[in-house]
Amino acid sequence: MDNILTQQEAMLRSGQISEVDYTLKLKLEKGSQDYEGETTVRFLYNGGKKGKLKVDFVSKKIEILWINGKEETNYEKKESALFLPGELLAEGKNELKIKYKNFFDHSGSGFHKFTDPSDKAEYMHTDFEPFEAHRLFPSFDQPDLKATYELEITGPSEWTYIHNTVPKSEETQGNYKNIKFNKTKKFSTYLFSLIVGPYAVWEDKAGEIPLRIFCRKSLSKYMDAENLFAITKEAFGFLQEYFGVPYPYGKYDQIFVPEFNMGAMENVGAVTFSESYIFRGPRIYSEYLNRANTVYHEMVHMWFGNLVTMKWWNDLWLNESFADYLSYYSMSNGKIFPDALEHFYVREEWAYREDQLSTTHPIAGKAENTLEAISNFDGISYSKGASVLRQLMYYVGEEKFRDAMRLYFKRHAEKNTVLNDFLSCMSETSGIDIRGWSKEWLETTGVNTLSPVRQNGRLFLYQGPSATNGLLRTHALQASLFREKNGVLEEVWKKRVLVKGKETLLEENYTGEADLLLLNTEDFAYAKTYLSKESLPILKRSLHTLKDRFSRRVVWGSLWQMVRDAELAPKEFLELALDQGLKEPDLSVRNSHILTKALTVIDNYIPEAEKRNWSDKLNKIAKEKSLLAQNPEQEQILWFRILENTSKSPEQLSYLKELLDQKKSIPGIAMDQERRWVILSRLSAYGDPESSKRIEEETSKDNTDLGAKKAFLARISFPDPKTKKESWERFLKPKEGDSTDFLRYGMRGFQWNHQKQLLISYTDSYFNSVISVYETRDPHFASAFGHMMFPSFEPNPNLLKRTQEFLDQNKKLPELLKKDLQQQRDDIQRTLKVLEKYKN
Numbered sequence: 001m002d003n004i005l006t007q008q009e010a011m012l013r014s015g016q017i018s019e020v021d022y023t024l025k026l027k028l029e030k031g032s033q034d035y036e037g038e039t040t041v042r043f044l045y046n047g048g049k050k051g052k053l054k055v056d057f058v059s060k061k062i063e064i065l066w067i068n069g070k071e072e073t074n075y076e077k078k079e080s081a082l083f084l085p086g087e088l089l090a091e092g093k094n095e096l097k098i099k100y101k102n103f104f105d106h107s108g109s110g111f112h113k114f115t116d117p118s119d120k121a122e123y124m125h126t127d128f129e130p131f132e133a134h135r136l137f138p139s140f141d142q143p144d145l146k147a148t149y150e151l152e153i154t155g156p157s158e159w160t161y162i163h164n165t166v167p168k169s170e171e172t173q174g175n176y177k178n179i180k181f182n183k184t185k186k187f188s189t190y191l192f193s194l195i196v197g198p199y200a201v202w203e204d205k206a207g208e209i210p211l212r213i214f215c216r217k218s219l220s221k222y223m224d225a226e227n228l229f230a231i232t233k234e235a236f237g238f239l240q241e242y243f244g245v246p247y248p249y250g251k252y253d254q255i256f257v258p259e260f261n262m263g264a265m266e267n268v269g270a271v272t273f274s275e276s277y278i279f280r281g282p283r284i285y286s287e288y289l290n291r292a293n294t295v296y297h298e299m300v301h302m303w304f305g306n307l308v309t310m311k312w313w314n315d316l317w318l319n320e321s322f323a324d325y326l327s328y329y330s331m332s333n334g335k336i337f338p339d340a341l342e343h344f345y346v347r348e349e350w351a352y353r354e355d356q357l358s359t360t361h362p363i364a365g366k367a368e369n370t371l372e373a374i375s376n377f378d379g380i381s382y383s384k385g386a387s388v389l390r391q392l393m394y395y396v397g398e399e400k401f402r403d404a405m406r407l408y409f410k411r412h413a414e415k416n417t418v419l420n421d422f423l424s425c426m427s428e429t430s431g432i433d434i435r436g437w438s439k440e441w442l443e444t445t446g447v448n449t450l451s452p453v454r455q456n457g458r459l460f461l462y463q464g465p466s467a468t469n470g471l472l473r474t475h476a477l478q479a480s481l482f483r484e485k486n487g488v489l490e491e492v493w494k495k496r497v498l499v500k501g502k503e504t505l506l507e508e509n510y511t512g513e514a515d516l517l518l519l520n521t522e523d524f525a526y527a528k529t530y531l532s533k534e535s536l537p538i539l540k541r542s543l544h545t546l547k548d549r550f551s552r553r554v555v556w557g558s559l560w561q562m563v564r565d566a567e568l569a570p571k572e573f574l575e576l577a578l579d580q581g582l583k584e585p586d587l588s589v590r591n592s593h594i595l596t597k598a599l600t601v602i603d604n605y606i607p608e609a610e611k612r613n614w615s616d617k618l619n620k621i622a623k624e625k626s627l628l629a630q631n632p633e634q635e636q637i638l639w640f641r642i643l644e645n646t647s648k649s650p651e652q653l654s655y656l657k658e659l660l661d662q663k664k665s666i667p668g669i670a671m672d673q674e675r676r677w678v679i680l681s682r683l684s685a686y687g688d689p690e691s692s693k694r695i696e697e698e699t700s701k702d703n704t705d706l707g708a709k710k711a712f713l714a715r716i717s718f719p720d721p722k723t724k725k726e727s728w729e730r731f732l733k734p735k736e737g738d739s740t741d742f743l744r745y746g747m748r749g750f751q752w753n754h755q756k757q758l759l760i761s762y763t764d765s766y767f768n769s770v771i772s773v774y775e776t777r778d779p780h781f782a783s784a785f786g787h788m789m790f791p792s793f794e795p796n797p798n799l800l801k802r803t804q805e806f807l808d809q810n811k812k813l814p815e816l817l818k819k820d821l822q823q824q825r826d827d828i829q830r831t832l833k834v835l836e837k838y839k840n
Helices: 005-014 217-222 225-243 285-303 316-333 340-355 372-374 380-396 398-412 418-429 436-439 533-545 549-564 570-577 585-603 607-624 631-643 648-660 673-685 689-702 703-716 721-732 740-750 754-759 761-777 778-786 795-807 817-838
Strands: 017-027 034-045 052-056 060-067 081-085 092-103 112-113 122-127 147-156 160-164 167-175 177-179 194-197 199-204 210-218 252-257 271-276 451-455 457-462 475-485 486-498 503-507 517-518
Touching: 005 017, 017 436, 060 081, 060 210, 060 817, 092 673, 112 585, 122 252, 122 271, 160 199, 160 457, 167 340, 177 210, 194 451, 199 225, 210 217, 210 225, 210 778, 217 372, 225 252, 225 316, 225 398, 225 689, 252 285, 271 285, 285 316, 285 585, 316 340, 316 380, 340 380, 340 549, 380 418, 380 436, 380 721, 398 418, 418 436, 436 533, 451 517, 457 475, 486 503, 486 533, 486 754, 517 533, 517 549, 517 778, 533 549, 533 570, 549 817, 570 585, 585 607, 585 631, 585 754, 607 631, 607 648, 631 673, 648 673, 648 761, 673 689, 673 740, 689 703, 703 721, 703 740, 703 778, 721 740, 721 754, 721 761, 761 795, 761 817, 778 817, 795 817
Parallel strands: 017 147, 210 252, 252 271
Antiparallel strands: 017 034, 034 092, 052 081, 060 092, 112 122, 122 194, 147 177, 160 194, 167 177, 199 210, 451 457, 457 503, 475 486, 475 517
């Protein structure tokens, strides 16, 4: 796989090339698997007559290539690039023009094409981050060679064509339409956008900014455009004022596209979203909030990432950390989701997990090439970076933090930046030299652990060092002391604390006994926090009496970190979850911090012999609670999910089947299409003899692409050697038309923990084939295969040993595979540590 650009190549090229602009002409046909293109690239060149100039380009066929008006054949073509001899180029202005044919992509990236099985409508979309624009047009595909783009497109007249700008002219002749779009502002190649198809559209305005929402016609009945427009307007209202720079790109489109690999992508003025955000039935509050957060996140990128862009992918955090934090912060200043920062606390668990893996990296990381850049789209660049920015805002103050953002945009608009550019702006506005803070936080790895200690009449907190490098850091945070009075936990005091070194004194003459000291209330610091063992009896009695919801979240978050670190017995967590947890009044807290975590503990951290017992307990509770007619709809959704997830015995599965057949019902729960597929997949996984027939019947009722994908998942779930073998072979050698997204659904159905005897032979198959998958398939497919097909159905010392030996014996693994396997190994080690410590 040579479809990679190295940082060294990019630096060399940006030294030779400047003032780039692109003119693109594309012709699309209905029913075709390829398209015609003609691209003209104008640029200034100062590379001398020596060497070769690399132009990134993946193409089916180059028909003609001109340099400065003259047809040339003296160039080298490789899989993903052209190399132009220096002697063909002029010093100063140059024009490269290429006429070509190209295939559509089916990986979700590049120029992806999809046919809707329900109405045979065709849809296309681009997705270019970090290094895919050259799949559509020849380009200098790196973030610091910003350019303008002028697009002309000809295609079927019934299709809609969406680009970064609005059309300046449009002509229809017969069955074809020709559209010329306005020239764009300057931005990086990965932000170029083209979306095509017979989309349904909704229109509105945010002040003077035209807003549009698009989705494919067959999903339009599910689109709640009014809600999404309300969120969009609120975001614009806050961000334009906060950043001190009006929205720079004229119009704002949000397009929900099929088979998208990520949650969303911040293309200039034309944001693409996964269709998973089109809710086909009622959801719980946190899911609505997460969707709104994605809307905010992509809008923050219009400034952080699009207007000002990192020079190279090692500073990806200058895009993602800011978008991640400022989206939650902005929402918390609005009226629709004012509790957003509590949900940010939930998201930080991603950062804590990844920062404790051997694959962690500094927030200001390194990316030697574009493939390594893909691996940096992780919990460090997003969630840890965001958390550290929250800490910085608390440290310097909200106004000074905001003023630094305003200075940053004023100084660097339409330019590219590096870490030091941000630090300079923050230092100037805050009056504090932020470089020392950067060295401590942005340029190191690992997470500290803060624990409360009572000793010799003193109350203090202890800072544990990062596990791998022994670092102690400075933390600004809040600590709160609660005392139990008449069975109720009441706040005694709340303090702002600056933590330095191993010990930080909180009270000199401490006489409390039945107290709960809670560290990092309101979550200003990036640090794991523990609870003292002495406070556990108090929590078992009175946790639900804590009035402040955010404080209850922090309690449960601390308990969870203690379980993962083998500092709290998993059974103690489960006992607390099934008692105090059920008294938790807030459904979001109950879902994210209690019930979801209880399921994870049962699946991973208790001995095999006890899993069914705990699962049965949770199943019984879910069944009983779900039959309470007075429950609100969101609570019913939550209990149904737990019920389905814990149904394993014949009796439990039989109850699901009765729900499916509507012989029994749960108040407020409609047996809609999504729930039907969920139940069918579980029945199939547990070998229900009727499942094959039922899947076929369901497929005939659900003729959508999602129906086909969920049917594929359900079929592969069946515990049958022939089914597993055929699906494994199909993952490795897909059938024509199998998209990456379709195959991902199949992978989700392949491994079920209770099928381990059937799956054990695939351990060898996995290690024998995984290198080839990462070397030959697109990164999204490879990573899905690497994670979902890894034999994690039974973490044990043998699998740990096998994984380590594979890493030791294959020193030149693809970087993405090496990282994925190291993470699998680390997860097994952590699981085994907990199981070993609490095996009795």
